[in-house]
Amino acid sequence: MKTEEQKSSEGIxxxxxxxxxxxxxxxxxxxxxxxxxxxxxxxxxxxxxxxxADPMFEPEILVCPCISFDQDRMYEEMNLTYDFFVKKEYPVxxxxxxxxxxxxxxxxxxxxxxxxxQHEITLRKYFGEVFRNYLCCYVPxxxxxxxxxxxxxxxxxxxxxxxxxxxYWPHKYIxxxxxxxxxxxxxxxxxxxxxxxxxxSIDNDRYDGEVAVKPVWxxxxxxxxxxxxxxxxxxxxxxxxxxxxLVLGEPIRELAETFSxxxxxxxxxxxxxxSKLYSHPDWGVEKTDEYYGFWRENDFTQLExxxxxxxxxxxxxxxxxxSSFIAEYSFLKKPVLFLTRKxxxxxxxLNEFGRDAxxxxxxxxxxxxxxxxxxxxxxxxxxxxxxPNRAKFDEYVETFYNKDLPSERIIRDIKKYLQxxxx
Numbered sequence: 421m422k423t424e425e426q427k428s429s430e431g432i433x434x435x436x437x438x439x440x441x442x443x444x445x446x447x448x449x450x451x452x453x454x455x456x457x458x459x460x461x462x463x464x465x466x467x468x469x470x471x472x473a474d475p476m477f478e479p480e481i482l483v484c485p486c487i488s489f490d491q492d493r494m495y496e497e498m499n500l501t502y503d504f505f506v507k508k509e510y511p512v513x514x515x516x517x518x519x520x521x522x523x524x525x526x527x528x529x530x531x532x533x534x535x536x537x538q539h540e541i542t543l544r545k546y547f548g549e550v551f552r553n554y555l556c557c558y559v560p561x562x563x564x565x566x567x568x569x570x571x572x573x574x575x576x577x578x579x580x581x582x583x584x585x586x587x588y589w590p591h592k593y594i595x596x597x598x599x600x601x602x603x604x605x606x607x608x609x610x611x612x613x614x615x616x617x618x619x620x621s622i623d624n625d626r627y628d629g630e631v632a633v634k635p636v637w638x639x640x641x642x643x644x645x646x647x648x649x650x651x652x653x654x655x656x657x658x659x660x661x662x663x664x665x666l667v668l669g670e671p672i673r674e675l676a677e678t679f680s681x682x683x684x685x686x687x688x689x690x691x692x693x694x695s696k697l698y699s700h701p702d703w704g705v706e707k708t709d710e711y712y713g714f715w716r717e718n719d720f721t722q723l724e725x726x727x728x729x730x731x732x733x734x735x736x737x738x739x740x741x742x743s744s745f746i747a748e749y750s751f752l753k754k755p756v757l758f759l760t761r762k763x764x765x766x767x768x769x770l771n772e773f774g775r776d777a778x779x780x781x782x783x784x785x786x787x788x789x790x791x792x793x794x795x796x797x798x799x800x801x802x803x804x805x806x807x808p809n810r811a812k813f814d815e816y817v818e819t820f821y822n823k824d825l826p827s828e829r830i831i832r833d834i835k836k837y838l839q840x841x842x843x
Contacts, residue, residue, distance in 0.1 A: 437585050440555040444531050445839045452479045453530035455546055457486045457537055458497060458691040459504035459726035461561040463616035464536065467827040468510065474831065480528065481505050481512040484546040489695050497691060504726045515546065525550060532834070537561050538580055551583040557834070558587045562744035563614060564594045565774030566662065576601040582608075586837065588830050590614035590747075591816065593773040612829040613820030619729040620751035621821040636730045637684060638722050644684045645797050648724075648731065649676075650740035653692035655700065662769065664741045664759040664785070665693065666702070671787040672739065673714060675794060680720040682798050686731055687715035688724045690742065737797045739790065746770075747777040750813055757782050757793045776812040 444450060452471060456462060471477035483502045485494050498516065505512040515523045522543060525533070533550055535558045540547050550556065558581070576598045581587065587609040589595040599606030637646055649672050654661035676685045689712075697708040716723035724731055732738070738749045741759040749756050758781045760767075770778055784790050820826060 433583055437555060440531075440585075441838060444555070447531065449475070450477050450838070451529055451531045452477055452534060453525065453528050453532075454479065454481045454534040455484050455536060455542075455550070456481055456501060456505075457484050457542055459501040460691050460728070461536065462504075462727060463561055463614070464534065464559050464827075465615070465727070465729075466618045466825065467559070467615045467830055470827050470831055472510075476835070479511070480530075481510055482515055482523070482525065482528065482546070483512060484515050484542045485522075486541050486691075487543060488541045488692070490698075493695050493698075500725055525554075530554060532557060532585075534559070535580070535584070538578065540580075547580070551580055555585045556583065558584050559615060559830070560590060560594075563590055563616075563747040563773075563777075564743075565591075565746045565771060565777055566743040566769045567771055572597050572601050577603055584608050586610065586833060588612045588615075588826070588833070590826075591773040593771055610829070610833050612833070613826035614747075615826045615830065617748055617751050618821065618825050618827060620732060620748060621817060634730065635734065637686070637734055638719065640684055640720070642681075644682055644720070645737070646686070646735045647683050647794065647797060648686045648688055648728075648735050648738045648740070650688040650738060650742050650745055651690060651693055652740075652742045653690035653696055655693070655696055662741050662743060663693075664761055665697075666700075667761070668759055668785075668787070668790070669711070672790065673711070675787070675791060676721060679794055679798070680718075683720070683794065685715070685721045686724050686735070687712075687721065688728055688731070688740075691725070737793075739784075739793070743774075746774055746781070747813075750777045750780040750810070751817065753780075755782070755793070755797060756780060757784050757790065759790075760785050773816075776810075776816065779810045779813060 454464065454468065468479050468481075471479040483498055483505070486497055487494065489497060495516075498514070502512060502514050513523065513528065517523055522545060525546065533554045533556045535551070535556060538558060538560070576594075581598070582603045585608060587598070589598065589609055589611050590613060592611055595606070595609060595611040598609055651665045651669065652663040654663045655666055676683070694708060694712065697703040697711075698705050712723060715721045732749060732752060735754065737755040737757070738745065739757045739759065740749070746758070758778070760783060762785050767775070767778065782793065784793060
């Protein structure tokens with residue numbers, strides 16, 4: 421049952437949004453600002469590119485601080501993210517002013533603001549003060565294939581999500597869950613598929629990025645297998661945590677050294693992992709920096725901190741414990757090993773969609789099991805037909821990536837709700 425305060429808040433939001441839609445429907449060009457905290461969770465590249473190519477939209481990016489980090493780490497991440505977009509030649513703004521203080525989003529004069537993270541891990545002026553005062557949209561920063569992020573009655577009923585003008589969900593399970601749990605009963609959302617995986621749907625010849633892909637792996641003196649080790653950040657000793665890093669991080673480094681003549685490695689840590697290791701009693705700054713340095717400095721390894729589409733496409737296999745990669749890497753139909761703690765073997769952390777994607781995975785929780793997987797990649801005898809049936813996941817890919825693409829559905833939806841073209 422909604423309280424009077426909730427009803428009032430919902431009414432104000434609906435009234436404000438209706439006025440903004442009416443205003444924007446009279447404009448020929450719509451200014452869209454994307455709020456970005458981490459380049460590594462930039463999941464709307466295809467959407468941004470389509471907006472740049474569409475005369476109706478004027479998209480820009482504002483790099484915002486992650487206040488969950490200490491100050492040095494915060495600026496390090498901001499600089500990496502800003503440089504990432506500069507290299508892509510996208511219109512991008514740095515939220516920290518040279519003279520001090522933080523840029524007011526009003527100075528960018530946005531008509532629509534796109535959020536890329538639903539959690540309040542940045543300044544209020546780039547979170548609550550935005551979604552309460554602008555027409556806002558949201559695409560999730562991960563695939564939402566697991567339940568580790570929290571109770572859906574809380575996670576999917578936040579003020580931020582309820583305040584969005586439009587939300588674009590990656591799959592039907594989470595779309596239905598939002599309808600069930602949200603104050604707005606999902607009226608502000610659409611099921612579109614996930615823009616981030618358009619570039620990974622390799623059978624789709626409509627993806628321009630498949631042409632002349634730039635090599636992203638370090639040049640070696642001989643041909644080697646390419647294996648990615650991707651580590652999640654949830655290192656707390658809690659049943660809801662996915663990370664196996666505290667147990668398997670060092671053994672995997674040892675295996676990387678053991679097979680350095682046959683395998684080249686990419687370490688792809690979650691952007692939150694480093695700061696959590698800094699504050700962990702068994703790790704700290706020095707040990708963490710040395711570990712990251714190992715992957716950055718050796719000639720058979722590399723450290724990857726931003727976008728990873730081409731890294732995935734040019735790899736031979738993935739070893740990981742990351743929620744979103746359960747679905748994302750499955751598009752490639754390549755060998756993938758999921759790391760788990762033994763007490764998570766029943767995989768109750770997977771939701772309905774996650775179980776469909778997980779059918780593409782093998783499982784390990786010991787160094788010997790990982791070693792066996794690596795050896796099979798080197799030999800090349802991994803028979804993917806022996807894995808459980810992935811028909812449901814393939815059906816999902818066929819539905820959302822065969823004819824229309826997620827980014828196209830989002831553009832069409834925005835135009836429809838602005839009453840400009842579309843249907």
